[in-house]
Amino acid sequence: MTSQAASHAEHDPNIGITGLDHRKMGMWAFLGSECMFFGSLIGTYLSYKGKSLSGPTPHEILNIPLTSVSAFVLLMSSVLMVLALAAVQRNDMKWAKIWLFSTATLGAGFVGFQIFEFTHFVHLGLTLQTNLFGSTFFTLTGFHGAHVTGGVIWLLALWALAVRGKLGPEDALKVEICGLYWHFVDIVWIAIFTLVYLIP
Amino acid sequence: MATHAAFMPGTEAKSHGVLWSWLTTVDHKRIGILYGTSAFIFFLVGGVEALIMRLQLARPDNTLVGPQAFNELFTMHGTTMVFLAIMPLSASFFNYMIPLMIGARDVAFPRLNALSYWIFLAGALFLNASWLFGVAPDAGWFGYANLTSRQFSPTASIDFWVLGLQILGISSLMAGFNFVVTIINLRAPGMTLMRMPLFVWMSFVTQFLLVLAFPAITVGLILLMFDRFFGTLFYAPAGGGDPLLWQHLFWIFGHPEVYILILPAMGIVSEVLPTFARKPLFGAPVVIYSGIMIGFFGFGVWSHHMFSVGLGPVADSAFSIATMLIAVPTGVKIFNWIGTLWGGTVRFKTPLFFALGFIAMFTMGGLSGIMHASPPVDLQQTDTYFVVAHFHYVLFGGSIFGLFAGIYYWWPKITGRLLDERLGKWHFWLMMLGFNTTFFPQHYLGLIGMPRRIYTYAPDLGWYFWNLVSTIGAFVIAVSILVFIVNVVRTQRSAPTAGDDPWDARTLEWSIPSPPPVYNFARVPTVRDRDPFWLQKHGDGHGGKPTGRPAPVSAAEIKAIHMPPPSYWPILLGAAFLFMMSGALISIYQVVLGGLLTLYCMFRFALEYHRPASGGGH
Numbered sequence: 001m002t003s004q005a006a007s008h009a010e011h012d013p014n015i016g017i018t019g020l021d022h023r024k025m026g027m028w029a030f031l032g033s034e035c036m037f038f039g040s041l042i043g044t045y046l047s048y049k050g051k052s053l054s055g056p057t058p059h060e061i062l063n064i065p066l067t068s069v070s071a072f073v074l075l076m077s078s079v080l081m082v083l084a085l086a087a088v089q090r091n092d093m094k095w096a097k098i099w100l101f102s103t104a105t106l107g108a109g110f111v112g113f114q115i116f117e118f119t120h121f122v123h124l125g126l127t128l129q130t131n132l133f134g135s136t137f138f139t140l141t142g143f144h145g146a147h148v149t150g151g152v153i154w155l156l157a158l159w160a161l162a163v164r165g166k167l168g169p170e171d172a173l174k175v176e177i178c179g180l181y182w183h184f185v186d187i188v189w190i191a192i193f194t195l196v197y198l199i200p
Numbered sequence: 201m202a203t204h205a206a207f208m209p210g211t212e213a214k215s216h217g218v219l220w221s222w223l224t225t226v227d228h229k230r231i232g233i234l235y236g237t238s239a240f241i242f243f244l245v246g247g248v249e250a251l252i253m254r255l256q257l258a259r260p261d262n263t264l265v266g267p268q269a270f271n272e273l274f275t276m277h278g279t280t281m282v283f284l285a286i287m288p289l290s291a292s293f294f295n296y297m298i299p300l301m302i303g304a305r306d307v308a309f310p311r312l313n314a315l316s317y318w319i320f321l322a323g324a325l326f327l328n329a330s331w332l333f334g335v336a337p338d339a340g341w342f343g344y345a346n347l348t349s350r351q352f353s354p355t356a357s358i359d360f361w362v363l364g365l366q367i368l369g370i371s372s373l374m375a376g377f378n379f380v381v382t383i384i385n386l387r388a389p390g391m392t393l394m395r396m397p398l399f400v401w402m403s404f405v406t407q408f409l410l411v412l413a414f415p416a417i418t419v420g421l422i423l424l425m426f427d428r429f430f431g432t433l434f435y436a437p438a439g440g441g442d443p444l445l446w447q448h449l450f451w452i453f454g455h456p457e458v459y460i461l462i463l464p465a466m467g468i469v470s471e472v473l474p475t476f477a478r479k480p481l482f483g484a485p486v487v488i489y490s491g492i493m494i495g496f497f498g499f500g501v502w503s504h505h506m507f508s509v510g511l512g513p514v515a516d517s518a519f520s521i522a523t524m525l526i527a528v529p530t531g532v533k534i535f536n537w538i539g540t541l542w543g544g545t546v547r548f549k550t551p552l553f554f555a556l557g558f559i560a561m562f563t564m565g566g567l568s569g570i571m572h573a574s575p576p577v578d579l580q581q582t583d584t585y586f587v588v589a590h591f592h593y594v595l596f597g598g599s600i601f602g603l604f605a606g607i608y609y610w611w612p613k614i615t616g617r618l619l620d621e622r623l624g625k626w627h628f629w630l631m632m633l634g635f636n637t638t639f640f641p642q643h644y645l646g647l648i649g650m651p652r653r654i655y656t657y658a659p660d661l662g663w664y665f666w667n668l669v670s671t672i673g674a675f676v677i678a679v680s681i682l683v684f685i686v687n688v689v690r691t692q693r694s695a696p697t698a699g700d701d702p703w704d705a706r707t708l709e710w711s712i713p714s715p716p717p718v719y720n721f722a723r724v725p726t727v728r729d730r731d732p733f734w735l736q737k738h739g740d741g742h743g744g745k746p747t748g749r750p751a752p753v754s755a756a757e758i759k760a761i762h763m764p765p766p767s768y769w770p771i772l773l774g775a776a777f778l779f780m781m782s783g784a785l786i787s788i789y790q791v792v793l794g795g796l797l798t799l800y801c802m803f804r805f806a807l808e809y810h811r812p813a814s815g816g817g818h
Contacts, residue, residue, distance in 0.1 A: 013762070016385025022308040025385060029377040033411045040419035040449060044434070053440040128432045132440050135432035139423070157803065166811050 027177045031184050038188050041143060042195060045136040052131035061124050063117070064197055070113035071193050074148070077106035078186045081179045088162075091169040097162045100175075103182070104155035107148050114145045137196065144192055147185045154178050224766035226310035227718060231317050232296030233614070238321060239288035245328070246280035247681065249273045251674055254638075258671040260659040270655035271338035272357075276331075278341025279361070282461065283368050284324045286595065289603050290464035291320075294379055294403050296614060300709035300716060301397045303388025303725045308381040310764045311805065312374055318774030319371040326782065327364030330357060337361035340653065342454065343424075345435035345446035350428050356785055362425050363781050369414050369421070370777075376410035379403065388708070390727040394488070397707045397730065398481060401488050402467030405495040406460050412499070413456035420449030429784070444509060451502035459498040461595060462562075463491060465602025466533060469555045472605050473537055475705045476552040477544025480731060480741070483536045490529035490536075497526040507575045508582045516575045523573035527566060534563055549703070550624030554605035557632055561597025565590055568643065583653075586646025592639045604631075604684075609703070616696030616714045623687040630680035637673025641666035706731035711749075719761045722753035769808055773801035 014021050049058075084099035118138065121127075126134045158175060161167040167175075222230060253273050256264045265273065295313065299306055307313050330336045335357040339347045348358045383404045387396065396404070423434040424446065433439030435446050474481045481487060503511060503519040511519075537559055546552070568590040572578040581587055604627075612618045650663050657663050701710040708725060709716075711733045728747075729735045739746045780794025 016308070016381075017387050017389065017391075018385055020385065022381050022385055025381045026309065026377050029380045029411055033373060033377070033415050036412050037415035037419060040416050040452075044419065044423065044445065044449075047445065048434075048441070051440050051442075128426065128430050132433055135426070135434055135439075135441075139426060139432065143422075153799075161810070171810075 021173055023173065023177055024180070027180050031180065034184065034188075038144070038191070041140045042191065045140045045196065048132045048136050052133045054131050056124060056126050056130070056133070058133055058137070058196070059200060061121060061126060062197055063120075066113070067117070067193065067197055070110050070117075071189060073106050073113070074110040074186055074189055077103045077110070078183050080106065081182050085172065085175050085179050088167065088175045089169055089172045093162055093165075093167070096167070096175075097159060100155055100159040100162060104152050104159060107152040107155065107182075111145055111148055111152065114141065114148075118142075140196070141192060144185070144188060147188070151178070151182050151185055154181070221766065223771050224314075224768045226306075226314050226764050226767055226770070228295050228299050228307050228310065228313060229614075229716060229720075231313050232292045232294075234317050235288045235295055235320070236292030238324065239285050239292060242280055242284035242324060243289070244681070246277050246285055247678065249277040249280065251678060253277065254671040254674040256655060257657075257667050259668065260657050260661075260664050262656055265655070267655045268338065271340075271653070272336035274653055275337045275340055275343075275361075276328075279327065279337065279365075281595070282341060282457070283365070284327070286461050286599050286603070287372065288320060290403075290406070290461070290599075291316075291375060293399070293464060293468065293603075293606055293610070294375070294406075297610065297709060298379060298382060298400055298403060299386065300613075300712070300720055301400050301707050302383065302386060302391060303708050303721060303727060304382065304386035305720050305724070305761070306764065307378055308385055309378050311767050311770050311808070312378050314767070314770035315773055315805075316371045316375040316378065318771045319367060319374070319777060322774050322778035322781075323364050323367030323371060326367055326778065327360060330360035330364075333360075335360065342450055343446075344450075345424065345443040346437065348424055348428075348446075349435060358424075359428065359785055362421050362428070363784055366418065366421055366425075367778070367781055369418050372410050373414050376407045376414070379407045380411060383407070388721075388725050388727050391732075394485060395727055395730045395732075398470035398484065398487060399464070399467035402463040402470065402491050405491045406463045409456040409460050409463075409495055409498060413453045413460070416449050417453035420446055420453070423449075444506075447506050447509065448502070451505045452499070454505065455502040456495075456498040458594070459494055461599050462602075463494065465558060465599045465606075466491070468602050468606035468609070469537060469558050470533075471707065472551045472555040472609050473540045474731070475609070475703050476547050476549055476555075477541050478547070478704070479540055479544040480706075481536065482539030482542070484730060487533055487536050490532045493529040494526060497522060497529075501526055504573060504578070507572075507578045520573055520575055524570060527570050527573070530566055534559060534566075549608075550619065550621055550628060551605045551609035551703075553625060553628040554601050554608060557628065558598060558601040558605060561593055561601055561635070565593025565595075565597055568593065581646060583651055584646035585642040585650045585652060588652055589639045589642035589646060592635075592642075596635060596639070601631075604628075610709075611691075612698035612702045613709055613714050613716070615692065616698050617691045617694060618698045618702055619691050620687050623683055623690070627680050627683045627687065630676055630683060634673045634676030634678075634680055637676060638670050639673070641670050641673075645670075701733075704737070706734040708732055711736070719758070719763055722758050722761075723750060725750065767805075767808060769801060769805040773798065773805055776801045 014023060016022060016025075018025075080099050080103040084096055084103055087093070087096035087099055121134075126137075128134055128138050155178060158167060158178060161171075216224075222234070225231065225234075252265060253270065256262050256270060295307070298304075327337075333356065335355045337343070337357045337360055339353060339358060339361070343358065343361060346352065348362075383396070383400060423432070426432040427434050427436060433441045435441050435443050437443065470481055470484075470487060501519055501523045503515060504523045507516055507519075537555075568586070572581045572587070572590070608619055608624055645663055645666050648662065650657065650661075650667075657667075696714075698714055700712065700714050702714075703710070708721075708727070711725070712721060725732065729740065735744075736747050736749055776794060776797035780791055780798050783790030783792075783794050
């Protein structure tokens with residue numbers, strides 16, 4: 001009994017009875033909630049598909065080749081995220097800094113593509129107020145872009161910590177949790193890209 | 201205060217004042233008390249709103265309040281009771297009791313827990329600030345589109361409602377993540393899922409409902425906000441939008457919300473009955489499975505709130521069948537509770553009175569619920585006082601009675617003082633009488649055709665008498681609440697003589713002092729049964745001997761317990777967030793500034809214990 005209590009006290013306070021870290025489990029709960037969030041937004045988009053009273057319509061203005069490039073950029077950033085985590089875990093902070101910064105850069109590149117796309121659409125006469133396609137398209141992809149932006153800020157914060165020498169292998173879990181979020185945001189984009197862009 | 205040294209229990213209030221220690225607390229018990237106190241105040245606010253409505257309806261052609269004020273009253277009454285009274289009262293029990301019942305020293309994320317409370321308070325104050333500006337929300341608690349559009353609600357009233365609910369939703373979501381992790385990860389050694397107390401189980405299901413249902417209303421509110429602020433077309437029929445989208449998004453949240461309101465009360469009743477019958481809960485695993493089934497089916501019945509919009513016979517039938525199905529696990533629980541009392545050594549204390557009141561009233565509310573699970577019946581009853589009677593039987597007769605059972609049951613644990621039994625029984629009988637006098641006649645009023653949400657009625661409709669009865673009943677409820685307040689004030693003036701275990705109860709929270717020390721358990725217990733404390737005291741009831749109380753813990757061991765130190769970042773982050781959200785009604789510059797402040801506070805919050813200078817912090 002006493003030895004058990006003692007071992008409990010020495011325990012990492014973030015590891016629970018299941019052997020899992022609280023923070024990681026909390027992130028999974030958050031991502032479960034985010035599934036319902038994006039599910040509701042995507043459901044709204046699909047239920048209004050083809051219901052616009054006026055143009056422009058999706059296939060008139062969506063630029064699939066260009067968005068394929070930006071989707072590729074975002075998906076490749078997930079690979080770099082994996083490399084960043086691996087580098088932190090093996091205490092290779094030089095490469096950790098490089099991979100964290102490049103993950104953020106690719107994420108920022110994706111957001112840049114989106115800003116260009118949005119501006120271009122506004123020039124073509126599609127705004128939030130134009131028709132149901134405009135309302136649903138900008139809201140759905142805009143919220144995804146906001147999530148990517150949040151992830152970029154998170155990655156840059158981790159990178160800044162690494163630059164100041166305040167990130168090491170003992171912080172691998174913090175990088176891993178950021179990675180969970182980052183991969184999730186990528187997966188959501190696969191769903192959005194397929195449902196909004198690829199399916200006619 | 202930004203010390204990284206480990207926090208010693210009991211040193212909290214020494215360096216700073218008492219107020220500061222409450223503002224910066226991360227102790228789940230103090231946060232529970234904050235939730236409970238705030239929720240009770242908002243319960244009184246919502247109650248006063250109800251009394252004014254009942255006075256207005258007491259006689260035909262009354263002119264106490266006009267139609268606009270009446271719309272504001274019923275909107276704010278519903279919103280207040282759901283989001284600012286019942287949910288935070290339940291949250292108060294989650295906070296205070298779950299760590300104690302699972303043998304933990306705090307929740308998984310103590311600072312996030314404080315943040316949930318401060319953001320809840322921010323949302324509650326924001327929503328009620330609308331009264332001060334004379335633009336209280338007036339579109340009903342479910343704010344149907346397109347009544348809420350800029351065209352039909354040009355003032356800021358709906359803006360207050362939309363933004364207020366968003367703030368409250370964020371608070372609920374964060375609390376949900378926190379308690380999902382707390383319940384899974386912080387159970388004492390040996391407490392398997394099936395050994396968890398029933399209140400923890402029902403709360404566990406509730407957390408999943410919170411986490412999965414709130415995003416739907418969040419999206420619904422975002423779309424409404426975009427329609428109002430940016431001119432999108434989501435709910436605008438002129439642009440091809442469909443107002444029904446709101447109803448779907450709202451009720452996909454709204455029906456699980458009903459179970460978010462009732463499951464914690466069911467959990468409380470499942471704790472109170474075994475204690476006062478001195479018997480284990482009858483068929484406890486079945487009660488647990490029923491709770492899970494209720495949570496699961498809760499996501500598949502939302503369109504029974506929408507039978508009258510004409511979804512077609514296939515959809516209506518499917519949702520009708522699912523709704524009748526969900527009554528089955530609920531009914532199972534009622535039989536289990538009755539089975540618990542059967543053959544027990546029943547002691548009629550106030551908590552048991554409220555628990556029995558819960559079973560009786562909730563059963564009546566459940567039966568009228570099954571009535572309008574049938575679409576043809578629902579078409580007769582929808583939008584009448586029959587529905588008002590139904591949901592008050594489940595939410596007042598159910599949730600509020602259950603929560604009062606919890607208040608009387610756990611008061612001695614929280615304060616060290618037993619509430620007075622005589623006043624408690626006066627409270628119960630007055631509330632029982634007042635409740636049925638208020639709401640039973642409303643069934644009849646609804647069936648003879650009185651619609652909901654009307655501010656007055658003509659004298660020749662035959663509704664006068666029962667409306668007057670209902671109003672008298674509402675004031676009897678008010679008197680019963682006054683009796684409760686008198687009871688609380690008198691009890692708190694007396695000496696704390698309740699002792700650790702006044703009810704001879706069964707679960708872990710009763711094995712520690714009342715009120716519990718900061719660290720809860722001097723030594724984390726090992727659990728071998730669903731009623732671990734009963735096992736220690738009385739054995740398992742099948743010839744197994746009492747296992748006895750654990751050996752006392754030395755002062756040195758207690759000194760070695762590390763608790764998280766207080767933090768002022770939760771309240772600052774909450775304030776920055778409120779500043780940002782209120783900017784939506786004032787100026788875009790305030791939104792940007794508030795957003796930057798929020799981001800700054802988030803970083804300080806996240807990095808507060810990153811790389812502690814002297815080690816030992818969490």
